[in-house]
Amino acid sequence: MDEADFTVASCNRTAHGWIMRWPDWPGPVFCLHGPAGSGKTHLARIWQRRAQAIELDATCPQEGALPGEGQAYLLDLHSDTLPQERPFLHLLNAVREQRGWLLLTSPVAPARLPFSLPDLLSRLGALPTAGMEDPDDEALAAVLQKQFSDRRLAVPAEVIPYLLLRMERSYRVAGQLAEALDRLSLARKRPVTLSLVREILTGADNIR
Numbered sequence: 001m002d003e004a005d006f007t008v009a010s011c012n013r014t015a016h017g018w019i020m021r022w023p024d025w026p027g028p029v030f031c032l033h034g035p036a037g038s039g040k041t042h043l044a045r046i047w048q049r050r051a052q053a054i055e056l057d058a059t060c061p062q063e064g065a066l067p068g069e070g071q072a073y074l075l076d077l078h079s080d081t082l083p084q085e086r087p088f089l090h091l092l093n094a095v096r097e098q099r100g101w102l103l104l105t106s107p108v109a110p111a112r113l114p115f116s117l118p119d120l121l122s123r124l125g126a127l128p129t130a131g132m133e134d135p136d137d138e139a140l141a142a143v144l145q146k147q148f149s150d151r152r153l154a155v156p157a158e159v160i161p162y163l164l165l166r167m168e169r170s171y172r173v174a175g176q177l178a179e180a181l182d183r184l185s186l187a188r189k190r191p192v193t194l195s196l197v198r199e200i201l202t203g204a205d206n207i208r
Helices: 013-021 040-051 086-097 118-125 139-150 159-166 171-188 194-202
Strands: 029-033 054-056 072-076 101-106 129-131
Touching: 013 029, 013 040, 013 129, 029 040, 040 072, 040 101, 054 101, 054 129, 054 139, 072 086, 086 101, 086 118, 139 171, 171 194
Parallel strands: 029 101, 029 129, 054 072, 072 101
Antiparallel strands: none
């Protein structure tokens, strides 16, 4: 989750640019949204360290619970663990009033989350956002290469193109595939070959 380990590609360049521009944001609250495995958690962790942000859980703080002016916060939104609507609205207001910062991460754009409170919906619909797409070939190839390099695995040139055509398009799965190949290579005392890759992919139902 280090900044140096984040691969910038066409699928995430806009989102990465906004994170790097902080605190020069169009407002105190910003939302990164995208599917699981798109890298938004990695990018959020980079921002959290830069901003020294406090991570909030799904239960938003009540009035008076925020520590003070200028504080940054990180809140991960999921449709199955959404915060209560009025405390969430209070958080958005309090961050603005206390000249703080809040980064939201969400699987979808915030206006599409299943809230019903009109004031909250209006506020979410006006937020600046950046969407992250599933990793493209450029991003996945770079991540796979780094995963192999970190493990000191020498792989034939054809392995990465072979994986790109067959793997689930996710940074998380790229790491899991590299780890599985490393383990199998060590267990068999053999270098990584296409036959080992095929064997890993045959059992890839467990790599999700």
